[in-house]
Amino acid sequence: MAGRLRRAFLAALVVGAVVVPVSAAARPEIPAPPPAAPGPVTASTLDDAYAAHRANAAKAARMAADHGDRGRAAADRAMADPGRRFLFFDGRGSGRAAEVFGDLARADRVAVLVPGSDTTLDTYGRFRAGARALAERLGDRGAVIAWLGYETPRTVSTTVATTDRADEAAPQLQAFIREVRRVVGHRAHVSVLCHSYGSVVCGRAADALDVDDLALIGSPGAGADSAAALHTSARVWAARGASDWIANVPHADASLFGITVGFGTDPVSPGFGARVFEAGTGGHSDYFTPxxxxxDNLARIVLGDTTEVSRA
Known part of the structure; x- marks a missing residue:
């Protein structure tokens, strides 16, 4: 009975994806300059790259203000603050950014955060707050990068039920991890922490990510039937908070009219084969709450204190 209900629900999603227009209309394009191109980034050129992207954000703020978008202008202006550090910034459209917290050139533990749906430059504050909280928990040994490197789907849209955005994002995440490795080399332990739809991105990218740990949190599925099917040498972790509504999403997939919706096996299920850790009582947006x-467990994973991770 449960299986039939899941299939019926997924079939309804497929029909919606085929016959229902996207519920949220695309936002009018916000003018912004092309991204700065400071050249290949290395440990010795980080400061130059940070300065170039801050200058680009300042220009984007002026263009958004001239366009009459005061909200985006304020967001861009904040990113141009002298204390901010970006490995890239692109103010066009929904926006792209990769912000560094900590001393990336000297860190021996690096975490890259991959966000889920509805994360844009306009909603970036919550994503940034989580990255900052993790960086504070890591201390001087660690650096955290908030990677908003793809166009996330809207929660209320047809794209959130398919892998399309993840398929587009995966090669970008793979390229970004290569750039991070160019800065930190192989002396550093690199972890990728993937939230919600971000875990679909990570699942699509996993086989070519040069990372040590891969954590799927609040995941609707990683687009794979098992951790082994991700074809990664990284340790694969998974967690879900007790109050996370994602538990009610059918962890399966189905195809109809040539479209596949759903993301496969639940990563916290025993059959998936991940290392499942405790996430407490929090909800879908609470994984990085101080x-x-x-x-605490995510910080232990990043720091390599894996024997101290409390398992579910």
Whole structure:
């Protein structure tokens, strides 16, 4: 009975994806300059890259203000602050950015955060707050990168039920991890922490990510039937908060009219084969809340204190 209900639900999603227009209309294009191109980034050129992207954000703020978009202008202006550090910034459309917290050139533990749906430059604050909370938990040994490197789907849209955005994002994430490795080399332990739809991105990219740990949190599925099917040498972790609504999403996939919706096996299920850790009582947006069980365990994973990770 449960299987039939899941299939019916997924079939309804497929029909919606075929016959229902996207519920949220595309936002009018926000003018912004092309991204700065400071050249290949290495440990010795990080400061130059940071300065170039801040200057680009300042120009984007002026263009957004001239366009009459005060909200985006304020967001861009904040990113141009002298204390901000970006490995890339692109103010066009929904926006792209990769912000560094900590001393990337000297860190021996690096975490790259991959966000889920509805994350844009306009909603970036919550994503940034999570990255900052993790960086504070890591201390001087660590650096955290908030990677908004793809066009995330809207939660209320047809794209959130398919792998299309993840398929587009995966090669970009793979290229970005190669750039990070160029800065930190192989002396550093690199972890990728993937939230919600971001775990679909990570699942699509996993086989070519040069990372040590891969964590899927609040995941609707990683587009694979098992951790082994991700074809990664990284340790694969998974967690879900007790109050996370994602538990109610059918963890399966189905095809109809040539479209596949759903993302396969639940990563916290025994059959998936990930290392499942405790995430506490939090909800879908609470994994990086300071003082939470989930943040503590994520920090232990990044720091390599894996024997101290509390398992579910």
């Amino acid at each position: 003082g939470s069980k989930s943040l």
